[in-house]
Amino acid sequence: MLKLLKEACGVFGAQDFKRDSVFPYIYWGLRSQNHRGHQSHGFITFDREFNLHRELGLVPKIEREDLQNWLTRLPGHVGIGSIRYTTSGGTDEESLIKGIQPFLAETDNAKIAMAFNGNIVNNSQLKREIRVEFPDFTYACDAELLCRKLLLGLEESRSLASSVTACMRDVEGAFSVAGITQRGELFAFRDPCGIRPLCCGYSEDKNICAVSSETVGLDIGGLEFDFEVEPGELVVASENGFKREQLVKCESRALCGFEFAYFARPDSRIGDRYVYEIREDFGRNLGKEYTEITEDADIIISIPQTSNDAAYGLHEETGIRWERASRRHRYVTERAFILLPRERHSTIDKKINILDRRLHGKNIAVVEDSIVRGDTTKTIVQKLRRKGAKRVDLFITFPRIIGPCFYGIDMATYGELIGSKHNAQEIAEIIDADTVNYQSLEGLVRATGLTRDKLCLGCITSEYPTPLAQKMANKMKERFEGGHKERGRIYELASEQTIS
Numbered sequence: 001m002l003k004l005l006k007e008a009c010g011v012f013g014a015q016d017f018k019r020d021s022v023f024p025y026i027y028w029g030l031r032s033q034n035h036r037g038h039q040s041h042g043f044i045t046f047d048r049e050f051n052l053h054r055e056l057g058l059v060p061k062i063e064r065e066d067l068q069n070w071l072t073r074l075p076g077h078v079g080i081g082s083i084r085y086t087t088s089g090g091t092d093e094e095s096l097i098k099g100i101q102p103f104l105a106e107t108d109n110a111k112i113a114m115a116f117n118g119n120i121v122n123n124s125q126l127k128r129e130i131r132v133e134f135p136d137f138t139y140a141c142d143a144e145l146l147c148r149k150l151l152l153g154l155e156e157s158r159s160l161a162s163s164v165t166a167c168m169r170d171v172e173g174a175f176s177v178a179g180i181t182q183r184g185e186l187f188a189f190r191d192p193c194g195i196r197p198l199c200c201g202y203s204e205d206k207n208i209c210a211v212s213s214e215t216v217g218l219d220i221g222g223l224e225f226d227f228e229v230e231p232g233e234l235v236v237a238s239e240n241g242f243k244r245e246q247l248v249k250c251e252s253r254a255l256c257g258f259e260f261a262y263f264a265r266p267d268s269r270i271g272d273r274y275v276y277e278i279r280e281d282f283g284r285n286l287g288k289e290y291t292e293i294t295e296d297a298d299i300i301i302s303i304p305q306t307s308n309d310a311a312y313g314l315h316e317e318t319g320i321r322w323e324r325a326s327r328r329h330r331y332v333t334e335r336a337f338i339l340l341p342r343e344r345h346s347t348i349d350k351k352i353n354i355l356d357r358r359l360h361g362k363n364i365a366v367v368e369d370s371i372v373r374g375d376t377t378k379t380i381v382q383k384l385r386r387k388g389a390k391r392v393d394l395f396i397t398f399p400r401i402i403g404p405c406f407y408g409i410d411m412a413t414y415g416e417l418i419g420s421k422h423n424a425q426e427i428a429e430i431i432d433a434d435t436v437n438y439q440s441l442e443g444l445v446r447a448t449g450l451t452r453d454k455l456c457l458g459c460i461t462s463e464y465p466t467p468l469a470q471k472m473a474n475k476m477k478e479r480f481e482g483g484h485k486e487r488g489r490i491y492e493l494a495s496e497q498t499i500s
């Protein structure tokens, strides 16, 4: 799928113990991860005090003549940054501006800066708790909630470890966090299920400690990956490297399965493998699972970028030519989120160029990473038909999405998901394809190199790794199937009592 689904966010943080300016590392760490969020970006550095820059839009190009300005405005040897896409809070311009991360919050005795990737499930309960202590609190987004929760803990205990433990104990959801204490220490932690990725690395001379959502954030700065932050773990940068502390036992590890198919950059590493290697295996699996369909295919085409590696795997498995007959208009960068739903099709149409010469009269195997709403895939299929394709068979690496996500991907309702109402055959009819062939769940799990109990697969299995999310999903499904209209993100609308 072209990058149309709203991702969560990405974070990056670095501390330079030679005390040089750390801003260039933060800048490139975010630029390399801009695929994780396009709505806003922000930087906070620390140099005796916190320095802040937050803005809507992509991380900007910095021209040579502006560089000194940036370095002057964001001095310091420690810093964090965030790129964001809204999965909590409003989406009007005022709300987007309020929700730009990193967040900086303070009380009389404590101050903390924080960048967050994820989503809070017990949002309503936490808001009530925060409002008791901060009566003027107006909710901007989940990062602010978690930041204030952390601050409350610091007020009471003065200990980062016990404040983070309280967050891990009381907050349900996905949170991979990079932050700076008021003493200028870089820290990072990950929720007890480890739903969103987070990794750490160093410069070769070990003077720089860095934390990043994905390994590409380290690669771009010439930093070496060292370890993934464990679920329930807090790490704090020090001159001797990261101090690691397991604060909360991880009862059920649950890394988001969709990271492998769609979100993560192909050149990022998760576990022992690069994401592109895993995606190649997805393609091979599809070839093995659907031999009766692929034997009639003349050519394979991929939807550019996220499906290329899987298309290569399918080509290797079947020997069918992978025809690079779909190309992206490189500088058409408008994102579909800025358009009204009825305009979505025309954006896809503008972004992808399909070359007809080798497609005409052919049976085409199209490789795609996922089908969420179905509208963008339909546009591609129709485009192929217009170019003379005889058959269009779709091969989808991520199994059928049947339920919402509560952990930071903006698919919040059953109603918006074509797979929640229709099986593969019905979807094929709706989007005008001959067949829709999803990779099996077993194939996906095997290719990740993890076991099923180490992954979140909630949106494709309806089994969610945290209890309130499971309750919400069950309740939402019951209401949806009963014909009730969904009003939006249930985790923001509902209290725990109304769900139970």
Ligand code: SF4
Residues within 6 Å of the ligand: 195, 256, 257, 258, 259, 404, 405, 406, 407, 408, 409, 456, 457, 458, 459, 460
């Ligand atoms: S529900 Fe789906 S998208 Fe959300 S974290 Fe789990 S696997 Fe990822």
